[in-house]
Amino acid sequence: MKIKTRSSTLTYKLAIDIALAAASSWGAFAMRLGLPIPALYRRSEVAYLIGSLIIKIAVEFFFKLHRQSWRDIGVRDLTRLGRAVTAFTLAASATGFLLGDIYRIPRSIPLIDGLLLLTAWGGARLVVRLFLEGRVRGAVGGGRSKRVLVVGAGDAGTMIVREMLRHPESGLAP
Numbered sequence: 001m002k003i004k005t006r007s008s009t010l011t012y013k014l015a016i017d018i019a020l021a022a023a024s025s026w027g028a029f030a031m032r033l034g035l036p037i038p039a040l041y042r043r044s045e046v047a048y049l050i051g052s053l054i055i056k057i058a059v060e061f062f063f064k065l066h067r068q069s070w071r072d073i074g075v076r077d078l079t080r081l082g083r084a085v086t087a088f089t090l091a092a093s094a095t096g097f098l099l100g101d102i103y104r105i106p107r108s109i110p111l112i113d114g115l116l117l118l119t120a121w122g123g124a125r126l127v128v129r130l131f132l133e134g135r136v137r138g139a140v141g142g143g144r145s146k147r148v149l150v151v152g153a154g155d156a157g158t159m160i161v162r163e164m165l166r167h168p169e170s171g172l173a174p
Contacts, residue, residue, distance in 0.1 A: 014066045016124060021056040024116035025049045028109045031116075044103040052092055052113060059088045065121070070128040081122055089114035133165065145173035 029045050063084040068077050092110035150157050161174045
């Protein structure tokens with residue numbers, strides 16, 4: 001059994017984020033201008049794709065998004081993701097405004113790109129979390145776990161159930 005190192009996990013997460021970032025940039029052009037992209041905008045599309053990827057990678061490292069635990073993603077992590085995407089959208093809009101004479105980039109492209117990016121990055125993290133939680137639930141329910149009824153309300157009860165699901169070796173299934 002091969003054990004994943006932390007650096008390989010960070011590399012995978014960064015690669016997924018970069019691929020989704022490139023797809024969101026291309027998707028913004030496709031949504032705004034339709035397919036196929038008009039020849040008038042092809043040079044702008046390539047320039048925007050390269051420039052936006054540079055900004056997105058910088059934002060990723062500045063907000064340390066690649067270091068987030070996708071297994072335990074929560075509201076705070078998604079809020080940080082929202083701030084990062086807002087920073088990207090502002091930077092890309094400012095860059096597009098400054099380079100508007102050189103490249104023809106519609107002003108709505110960075111906004112559409114930001115929305116697609118937020119959906120893609122947030123969705124990827126939530127899918128990973130849901131997959132891992134489902135795998136743990138399957139392991140808890142399928143083994144010789146003792147069924148436990150958790151009585152109580154609020155954050156403490158939720159925390160106890162989550163911990164039981166995360167640690168199937170405890171032999172307890174909520």
